[in-house]
Amino acid sequence: MSQKIDTIIFDLDGTLLDTLTDLTNSVNYALEQYGFPTHSEDEVRQMVGNGVAILMERAIPGGRTFPEFEDCLKTFQEHYAIHKKDETKPFPGVMKFLKAAVERGMKLAVVSNKFDLAVKGLCKDFFDPYITTAIGESPQIAHKPAPDTVFAAMKELKSPPECCVYIGDSDVDLATADNAGIPCISVSWGFRSREFLLAHGAARIADSMEDLWNILSDL
Numbered sequence: 001m002s003q004k005i006d007t008i009i010f011d012l013d014g015t016l017l018d019t020l021t022d023l024t025n026s027v028n029y030a031l032e033q034y035g036f037p038t039h040s041e042d043e044v045r046q047m048v049g050n051g052v053a054i055l056m057e058r059a060i061p062g063g064r065t066f067p068e069f070e071d072c073l074k075t076f077q078e079h080y081a082i083h084k085k086d087e088t089k090p091f092p093g094v095m096k097f098l099k100a101a102v103e104r105g106m107k108l109a110v111v112s113n114k115f116d117l118a119v120k121g122l123c124k125d126f127f128d129p130y131i132t133t134a135i136g137e138s139p140q141i142a143h144k145p146a147p148d149t150v151f152a153a154m155k156e157l158k159s160p161p162e163c164c165v166y167i168g169d170s171d172v173d174l175a176t177a178d179n180a181g182i183p184c185i186s187v188s189w190g191f192r193s194r195e196f197l198l199a200h201g202a203a204r205i206a207d208s209m210e211d212l213w214n215i216l217s218d219l
Contacts, residue, residue: 005219007159008101009150009182010131011168012112012119013048014190016094017126020045021087026080027059030072036061045191049170050144051113051137052077077115084118090126091189093209098130109133109153113143113172133157145175150182165219167212171200185215 013019020041027047028038039047039059047058056073057063066072101108108131112119119136133156135141135149142148154164166177169190174197177184186202188194197205206212 004163005165005216006105007107007109007154007157007164008216009109009111009153009164009166011166011170011173011190012110012122012134012136013114014169014192015167015173015187016090016110017088017122018091019084019088020048020191022080022084023048023055025086026076026083027055029079030056030076031059033075034060034066034068034072048191049113049172052080052115081118084122085125088122091209097209097212098127102130107133107157107159109157110135111144111149111153111166111176112136144172145179147176147180150176150180165216167206169197171196174200174202183219185212 010016013023024039024041024044027044031038044059047055053073056069056076060066060069060072063069098108110119110123110131110133114136116136116138120134123131123134133153135152137143141152150166154161161180161182164182165185166173166180166182167185167187168176169187170192174184174186185204185206186197188197188205188207194205204215206215
């Protein structure tokens, strides 16, 4: 382990939690209420990463030009708030990694473009006591790829940038880390493929949670 890195800031969906089925079900529920065709999980996989408004903009035919867009978005949010844990679970090795990281004295946070209430709720339900700093999308702070939420996590943990690394599964995460001035480790098991990540400039890719230790030791 690098002596200087003592703080890991994670993305949530596609990095720590496999949320795709519950997201897809809530998207399709909202679409069905307005008579739209539904999407497969693979289709929704390509739509996530930039927050729920953009997710629904991509899912609804015509996007924001649909006159009842805001109502459809609200329908999604209300359904997801109830069903966000139906099928969602940590990816293999996540809990073991988090426990080991905390035992090594590392500070952990989650920064996500999922809406803030869901981020805080999911982290409390799945990752307590390992992750207590969890920041999601809200009107008060610019979302990823802006670095603001990452900076907020650093401030809460009292961690300077030179002690931090960001771990995520998408091009948004790569850009977020770059904008925050910290290294990024990409993961290949999430919403974007290894080929996609390499094409978007990923310099470090982990294929399992265990891989992260080797990559972290080289930072």
